[in-house]
Amino acid sequence: MSENLSESLFKPRVTVKETSTISNSKARQLIAENQYDGRPWYRIQRPWLWQWMGMSWIDIQSVFSRISACDKPRTSEMLDTVGGYQPGSWSFEFMKLSSSSASMAKAFAEAHDEPQAHKQYLMASYYATMAGFPHFKGDQIATATHALSYTHLLSAVDHSPYLVKKLNIPVDNRHIECYLHLPDDDSPKPVVIVSGGIDSIQPELYPIFQHYFAKAGFAMLSVDLPGVGHSTQWCLQQDSSHIHMAILDHLEEVPWVDHTRVAVLGYRFAGNIAARMAFLAPERLKAAAILAGPVDRIFSDINRMKALPQMYRDCLANRLGIDSADPEALFYKCLPLSLKTQGLLGAMHTRLPLFVLGRGGDYLCPAEDLNLLSHASSDCTVKVMDSIAENHAFNSIFADVTKWLQKHL
Structure with missing residues (x-):
């Protein structure tokens, strides 16, 4: 076929x-x-x-x-x-x-x-x-x-040896297709909701399950970000976690997972969503991992926005449904995506355990963002790497995250 x-x-x-x-x-x-x-x-x-x-x-x-x-x-x-x-x-x-x-x-x-x-x-x-x-x-x-x-x-x-279930989950009277990866179907599994960068789709997340979560006995529910992949019917907006919150609401109806043992992991742009969920749903999540995710400065500093690679600016514009040709217009459209501007980071605290990853000199998630995240929870593990631009760095990152999740799920 x-x-x-x-x-x-x-x-x-x-x-x-x-x-x-x-x-x-x-x-x-x-x-x-x-x-x-x-x-x-x-x-x-x-x-x-x-x-x-x-x-x-x-x-x-x-x-x-x-x-x-x-x-x-x-x-x-x-x-x-x-x-x-x-x-x-x-x-x-x-x-x-x-x-x-x-x-x-x-x-x-x-x-x-x-x-x-x-x-x-x-x-x-x-x-x-x-x-x-x-x-x-x-x-x-x-x-x-x-x-x-x-x-x-x-x-x-x-x-x-593994299984995958295609789930059509209702969101706003429509349905979004997500992939639930399972180590087996012998019993309901703790589940990690995982999304990646604004320039990625679900298949790129599979190695996380294959090499780490499956061996730990976790299910992984992969989700495309608003405006991309199976989520193209939705535009990116201030409520960046809208789709993910609807999925969280639906988990009780999914027989292969334990809806009382749920974590969220956001890599790159999805880190913004994971951090937002940590404030909005701490009673329904066990933990949130935010891996090099932009949560404030890229959206609140116009010079930083203008310095982004053109492809990344085009990605933001595409998910927002606008033209990227005017950097200032793009900046003001993105400003509400800052969790600090929303009154979450820097003003509120969550009781949810957080795992925060950063790297030196990161244009998307600079030191200021890491500082905001590190103070968002009294139970926050922060890891800063010199670089994630090496193969062994990914192994280290996901090995550490998996061990951390095993303590909380």
Whole structure:
């Protein structure tokens, strides 16, 4: 089925809107000098994260080489702004990797090699996810890559010792699709509600369950942030935790989890949501982990907002449903997302245990944010790392978080 889907959705075409133009009407003016780390790429590159997930850095570098060498028209000076879905475009090149992994997965599955089938279906899911990065609402190719990303993830779990349940949870008279990952279904499990960055979707969260939560006996309920993935029907707003609170309300009806033993984990932007839930639902949660999450300064300091990589500003605009071309207008639209502006951080305390992670020099979660979070609860564990831009850092982070959660769930 996935191969038929791939054939029907991913025929080369040049009329598809180029990603960098979707939420930025001035995308054609982008120049390399203004980009993150001075690199001539529109998309922020995270090699340490991709390698930690298991993707081949050699294959990824080969993709970058093909994109760089492409002589087709680009929207701007950025290398990864080749228009359409064709050789040399970001989505096309990563979908080639995904299709190759999917073919290998199918062959391993037919040979009853479950571990390799599992691994290759995961790679097919992750590469399809990368093909849609940064997952803009209104990006036709990204929407199509998501379908394959989720399909391959489910196939991967079918070849693992674990289980996954698709949940359609009611929110505002609509439904949102979430994935409940289970180590087994022998008994109701304590559950961690997990979300990631504003530029990510649910399949990217699976390694947390696979390598850490499953071994600890936790279920993991993954959720897309407002405006992305399965949550595109909702725009990001001041009430950033709206979807997650509705999911929390619904957990009592989910038979595979113990709704009295619930924690929330937010990585990057989802840390804002996890922190907000710590104030709004301390009686229904056992713990909240906030990993390098922006909670104030990025939203309350206009110069910091203007210094963000263009892709990240476009992500915010896309989730808010506005144009990012005017940095000041974007800033004032984002200002209500500050938990300090909302009167939560710095003014209130929660009795909920918090695990707070930061890193030196982080543009999203600076020292001021960590200080606010550290004083939000009398039971707060704070860990500051020199860098999370290394494979071993992710192992350390999630090993520590898992041990901490075991004390509270």
